[in-house]
Amino acid sequence: MSRTATHLAALLLALFSAASQGQTAGQPQPLNTDTIAEALARPLGAAVSVPRTRGGIDLKGKRFYIAEYRVLIDQGGELNAWTRDGALMGLQLKSDEAIINYRAAPDLAAPKAMQALQALVDKAWADLQVRLDAAGVVLTPAADIINAHGAIFDATEAGSSPGHPQIVDNKTGDTTRRYLVLAPTGTRLIRQVPGGIDVGNLGARVSYPSNKVEGLSLALAVNLTGLDPSSKRASSFAPGPGGGEALSPQMELGPAPSSALVHAHGQRALVNLSEALVLAPEFARLRVATPAETGRKSALDSLLSLGRNLTGGKPQVDAVLELDGPATARLLAYSLAAGNQAIADTLKAAQGAAP
Numbered sequence: 001m002s003r004t005a006t007h008l009a010a011l012l013l014a015l016f017s018a019a020s021q022g023q024t025a026g027q028p029q030p031l032n033t034d035t036i037a038e039a040l041a042r043p044l045g046a047a048v049s050v051p052r053t054r055g056g057i058d059l060k061g062k063r064f065y066i067a068e069y070r071v072l073i074d075q076g077g078e079l080n081a082w083t084r085d086g087a088l089m090g091l092q093l094k095s096d097e098a099i100i101n102y103r104a105a106p107d108l109a110a111p112k113a114m115q116a117l118q119a120l121v122d123k124a125w126a127d128l129q130v131r132l133d134a135a136g137v138v139l140t141p142a143a144d145i146i147n148a149h150g151a152i153f154d155a156t157e158a159g160s161s162p163g164h165p166q167i168v169d170n171k172t173g174d175t176t177r178r179y180l181v182l183a184p185t186g187t188r189l190i191r192q193v194p195g196g197i198d199v200g201n202l203g204a205r206v207s208y209p210s211n212k213v214e215g216l217s218l219a220l221a222v223n224l225t226g227l228d229p230s231s232k233r234a235s236s237f238a239p240g241p242g243g244g245e246a247l248s249p250q251m252e253l254g255p256a257p258s259s260a261l262v263h264a265h266g267q268r269a270l271v272n273l274s275e276a277l278v279l280a281p282e283f284a285r286l287r288v289a290t291p292a293e294t295g296r297k298s299a300l301d302s303l304l305s306l307g308r309n310l311t312g313g314k315p316q317v318d319a320v321l322e323l324d325g326p327a328t329a330r331l332l333a334y335s336l337a338a339g340n341q342a343i344a345d346t347l348k349a350a351q352g353a354a355p
Helices: 003-024 037-041 111-134 142-149 202-210 299-310 325-350
Strands: 053-055 063-082 097-105 155-157 167-172 175-182 213-226 248-254 262-264 269-273 277-279 284-288 316-323
Touching (some): 063 111, 111 175, 316 325
Antiparallel strands (some): 167 175, 262 269
């Protein structure tokens, strides 16, 4: 992206942030198709900040199709956090270290919230087609290639749907994120194995290079929290200083775990994000969960957690990331559009087109 375009994108995001600040302050609105109608109707435009990528694939002179478009949305997780003067998120703890267990509210797997997320994913899928067309990227219908040469990876798995959430955990160090997995309406996902890449259909794998065809997997991951021990960002919703230093409400488009931004099946080549795109506008507040929100199965679980605190063990702090539906939807649409532009740029370059 040129320096002018980068400055324009920064200016637009600053204006977007100012508007979001005013609209999200106070009581958050629910996340459903009614509250996000404005975000669904808003044109996304071309001036977005595009994160850098690493890796490369070769599509010169090849026909190719998109086998899957996978969207992962952070809905909760767990991480270690250090207390400050024995306190974390306003709680006094008899430990220098604690475990923060957080989850989004409303529950993103609940039917109304999932319908809203599905609508946003469908909007992102349509946006990708527009960006590919603008970049001069021409896709071949999947059936044309699969009928002639088979599929290296069959897309047979359903994404999340109301009543049937598909959830994956990703553990990095002592931090776990729990993702809701979605796909555009009417499409399927490829079954993943540990590591995310399987050998697949060997016959098709041999056929693809000789016939100059390729299948592509696309994946985007959106985190709703910044896991940064130095972060001191406050939320516009919070009456006080906001969340703990180890966790903050901060949306970011990042590398998808066990997947890649673009995975070329025949070449077994990957292009991934080399940086996260962090979006600053407020969309949520982080607070300590009420007893009714802890999700513990019984009173005994609460007593055991309390016992760890009193005896000097590592206590658990349950936190809720309280989302504002309209603000969350606007930022999510913006994040996915930025990821789509990175995909379009990648495929354009892979075809050997001039930047």
